Amino acid sequence: MTDMNTEKLKTELLTLNMGPQHPATHGVLRVEIKTDSETIAEAIPHLGYLHRCKEKHSEYLDYRGIIPYTDRMDYLASMNMEHGYCLAIEKMLGTEVPRRAEYVRVIVAELQRIASHLMFFGTYAIDLGAFSPFLYAFQDREFILRIFEELSGARLLYNYIWIGGVWTDINDAQLKRIENFLEELEENVKKYHSLVGENSIFIGRTANVGVISEEMAYEYGATGPVLRGSGIDWDLRKKRPYSIYEEFDFDVITGKGLKGQVGDCWDRYHVRILEIFESIKIVRQCLEGIEEGPIMGKVPKVLKVPKGEIYMRTECPRGELGYHIVSDGGKTPYRVKVKSSCFTHVSMLPEMAPGQMIADFVASIGSIDIVLGEVDR
Amino acid sequence: MLNEIVTFLNNEVSGCNAVLNTAEVGDSSITIDAKHIKPACVALKNSSTFKMNVLQVISGVDYPETSEIEISYMLASFIENTEFILKIRVPRGDDSNLPSVESVCDVWKSANFLERETYDMLGVTFENHPDHRRILCGDDWKGYPLRKDYVVEKVYNGMVVDPEEKINKADIEFFAKMRLEHEDPTAVSGSWVDDHAWIDQDLSSKAKNRVAEVKAAKKAKAAEAAAQEKGSKDD
Numbered sequence: 096m097t098d099m100n101t102e103k104l105k106t107e108l109l110t111l112n113m114g115p116q117h118p119a120t121h122g123v124l125r126v127e128i129k130t131d132s133e134t135i136a137e138a139i140p141h142l143g144y145l146h147r148c149k150e151k152h153s154e155y156l157d158y159r160g161i162i163p164y165t166d167r168m169d170y171l172a173s174m175n176m177e178h179g180y181c182l183a184i185e186k187m188l189g190t191e192v193p194r195r196a197e198y199v200r201v202i203v204a205e206l207q208r209i210a211s212h213l214m215f216f217g218t219y220a221i222d223l224g225a226f227s228p229f230l231y232a233f234q235d236r237e238f239i240l241r242i243f244e245e246l247s248g249a250r251l252l253y254n255y256i257w258i259g260g261v262w263t264d265i266n267d268a269q270l271k272r273i274e275n276f277l278e279e280l281e282e283n284v285k286k287y288h289s290l291v292g293e294n295s296i297f298i299g300r301t302a303n304v305g306v307i308s309e310e311m312a313y314e315y316g317a318t319g320p321v322l323r324g325s326g327i328d329w330d331l332r333k334k335r336p337y338s339i340y341e342e343f344d345f346d347v348i349t350g351k352g353l354k355g356q357v358g359d360c361w362d363r364y365h366v367r368i369l370e371i372f373e374s375i376k377i378v379r380q381c382l383e384g385i386e387e388g389p390i391m392g393k394v395p396k397v398l399k400v401p402k403g404e405i406y407m408r409t410e411c412p413r414g415e416l417g418y419h420i421v422s423d424g425g426k427t428p429y430r431v432k433v434k435s436s437c438f439t440h441v442s443m444l445p446e447m448a449p450g451q452m453i454a455d456f457v458a459s460i461g462s463i464d465i466v467l468g469e470v471d472r
Numbered sequence: 473m474l475n476e477i478v479t480f481l482n483n484e485v486s487g488c489n490a491v492l493n494t495a496e497v498g499d500s501s502i503t504i505d506a507k508h509i510k511p512a513c514v515a516l517k518n519s520s521t522f523k524m525n526v527l528q529v530i531s532g533v534d535y536p537e538t539s540e541i542e543i544s545y546m547l548a549s550f551i552e553n554t555e556f557i558l559k560i561r562v563p564r565g566d567d568s569n570l571p572s573v574e575s576v577c578d579v580w581k582s583a584n585f586l587e588r589e590t591y592d593m594l595g596v597t598f599e600n601h602p603d604h605r606r607i608l609c610g611d612d613w614k615g616y617p618l619r620k621d622y623v624v625e626k627v628y629n630g631m632v633v634d635p636e637e638k639i640n641k642a643d644i645e646f647f648a649k650m651r652l653e654h655e656d657p658t659a660v661s662g663s664w665v666d667d668h669a670w671i672d673q674d675l676s677s678k679a680k681n682r683v684a685e686v687k688a689a690k691k692a693k694a695a696e697a698a699a700q701e702k703g704s705k706d707d
Binding site: 143148313315401404405429430434472 | 495496497498499501525526527528529531532533534544546550553555557580581582584585586589593606607608609610617618
């Protein structure tokens with residue numbers, strides 16, 4: 096009797112759509128999940144909900160006109176996006192950027208990295224069910240946005256770093272305020288980490304979850320904190336220094352598996368938190384060493400980039416950002432290809448998901464810290 | 473380093489015909505025969521000297537003049553700290569006859585999404601790809617947007633994608649009509665600027681005149697009231 100019944104009963108996987116509008120997917124990522132009760136059997140990411148044809152647009156704009164578009168890719172790290180693009184064009188043109196501009200660029204890029212990591216800290220805590228860390232993180236992030244607003248007039252999308260230099264100069268009062276802020280921030284982040292990172296519930300939710308092994312990180316071309324979280328000592332600012340990064344003294348943070356395995360969600364969280372301190376170190380050295388002088392190099396009014404191509408990559412808060420720019424010698428680029436780190440990180444999800452609980456999958460998505468504006472471009 | 477890779481590839485993969493493109497500006501690259509892309513990638517990854525363990529990005533460029541699509545594989549070794557651009561060129565083909573390249577998904581897993589993007593944007597198919605679909609555009613999208621001869625479709629699923637008139641004129645006309653019909657046109661505010669040449673000039677000038685009239689009338693009324701008040705005070 097019972098045998099007959101069980102023969103008739105059959106089980107099948109339940110298909111569940113997570114997103115495109117879902118608070119845990121950080122934007123408009125849709126993941127099609129096949130679940131066996133709470134356990135995920137298969138996850139298929141569907142991208143393109145925020146595809147805005149940036150690469151196609153770039154073929155119709157002049158070289159300067161593309162900078163605001165790069166802002167809108169990773170809207171949480173606009174300064175870093177601009178920086179990479181301008182470096183690529185400057186390398187093609189052979190422009191020399193004044194020392195003061197380089198310092199200002201590094202200051203804003205590192206402050207942006209701090210702001211982006213604070214954003215990660217806040218949203219990741221929300222993903223895992225804690226709301227108040229978000230408010231703490233935003234309090235500190237607000238200071239950075241205010242400084243950027245004073246410099247560029249905008250809070251998120253700056254168009255501040257220009258080809259050849261930066262738009263406006265930073266003044267001594269602002270530098271002083273940044274210095275004071277860094278001291279405050281250092282104390283705060285230590286506090287936040289002890290509040291969240293050392294919390295046993297947080298550790299329970301993140302340690303040994305979503306492990307990315309060294310092998311897997313290389314296979315998928317992971318970069319940035321995801322790669323370093325897997326214990327690999329790789330930071331472009333050290334390994335292939337651009338701008339003036341070789342002059343600064345800072346450490347590359349790698350995941351050590353302090354709370355579980357190397358490469359789990361907690362490690363990636365910890366790498367980002369410690370990177371805030373390294374960024375603070377770099378900004379402090381900048382504040383000491385900043386020189387007087389012009390902020391704009393010599394760039395022709397009508398920008399024509401000589402024929403050729405370049406692949407330039409920089410270290411952004413979420414990983415390496417690469418610009419492949421092909422020029423045919425005209426006023427507009429022939430092709431701009433953006434290598435987005437988030438795009439490659441999303442491709443890891445199908446391998447990370449099987450066997451995870453749905454709630455752990457949310458923790459995994461949060462820990463790779465994607466911004467859909469950059470994934471879809 | 474590039475010269476060594478060229479020699480290595482020519483020795484290791486017979487017939488791949490590796491050529492070094494030295495660039496005066498920007499990055500140099502290596503071009504190989506499109507048929508040998510996979511063996512070349514396997515050789516580079518497994519080689520003990522180069523250890524190209526990361527495929528960073530696949531970037532395609534369309535060249536309609538030579539009727540070719542150039543695909544660049546940005547390879548890097550995170551062990552040796554080196555990187556270079558490996559290129560292949562395939563004939564462009566057309567919608568019914570898309571160019572085809574062997575997939576390198578077995579070599580690096582990151583190729584999965586990157587090849588899908590190249591297919592989506594440039595219409596290059598990849599043989600033996602495990603999940604060969606579009607990625608950024610919808611599954612029902614027609615054409616390959618990053619090809620140079622791509623024409624933006626007028627209508628997609630019933631939605632007008634590329635309207636002839638990019639500005640909603642109806643809104644601006646509505647603003648003008650409101651000012652003509654509303655009992656107090658000075659209270660009508662709009663963010664639309666109505667001094668463009670293509671607006672119905674008659675309508676907009678009428679609206680402007682009415683606003684001016686009403687404003688003047690109000691002003692006169694206020695002045696009169698003030699004078700009266702003054703007069704009453706004098707009494």
